[in-house]
């Protein structure tokens with residue numbers, strides 16, 4: 096079968112992800128993006144962001160174990176967390192069966208104010224792990240990074256993406272948030288943890304092929320699904336807050352220019368198999384129409 100946007104699906108499920116797992120609704124997953132609330136005391140309507148350490152990590156162990164069961168052999172997980180939790184993240188992945196591959200440093204453009212006795216923090220971690228020793232897919236992406244002043248020669252074919260990602264801007268700082276950050280009529284951000292499409296683009300391009308199924312058990316505003324759809328991957332997202340579910344569906348139904356990944360195509364153009372892993376249709380994105388199945 097030829098894979099096209101009409102033969103792939105994007106499914107937004109409303110409710111508690113653990114309930115969907117216990118019903119056996121999730122299976123044959125090729126890639127998961129796991130971006131939980133960070134227990135920073137933020138105001139979530141359906142999540143206690145002040146819960147105890149033990150309760151929080153036990154909850155994540157359950158999710159990691161269920162995702163592991165639902166993942167095909169060689170499938171991947173990208174688990175994003177605060178840098179101070181790196182030790183827990185690696186421990187939990189190991190205990191739930193995953194094979195650790197990389198600790199990606201997502202270097203932010205701005206830094207936090209330093210504490211009295213620590214350096215200011217300027218990165219977040221993303222642990223990349225697989226089910227089994229080797230990934231079934233790992234596409235070696237090349238990017239057209241601008242030449243640094245200390246480099247002597249112009250590059251003719253870009254550079255490989257490494258485990259330091261310093262070229263993806265976060266949406267959390269007012270100055271950098273730009274058009275991509277979703278806002279209400281008063282200009283307030285509708286979800287302070289919204290991930291950038293550029294981050295999901297890199298993850299999905301690295302670890303899947305067209306027609307694969309991408310999963311996000313804590314889907315928030317649906318960024319994972321929006322990117323997966325544009326890359327002709329199937330996607331399933333679960334979100335407990337009905338308002339976030341509504342926003343995800345709106346984003347999928349009518350793609351905003353700020354959510355388009357096409358802006359980044361040239362940046363990745365030195366990737367040897369780019370045409371194969373990133374099908375680009377001639378039709379413009381705004382003509383795509385309805386993008387999700389419910």
Ligand SMILES: C[S@@+](CC[C@H](N)C(=O)[O-])C[C@H]1O[C@@H](n2cnc3c(N)ncnc32)[C@H](O)[C@@H]1O
Pocket residue numbers: 110111112113130131132133139141142286288289290291312313314315316317318319333334335336339
């Ligand atoms: C950090 S946010 C994810 C943000 C997302 N990456 C985005 O781009 O919008 C985590 C999300 O998990 C949701 N959540 C919390 N507990 C959940 C549960 N048990 N099942 C499903 N979703 C849950 C929260 O409502 C929140 O929207």
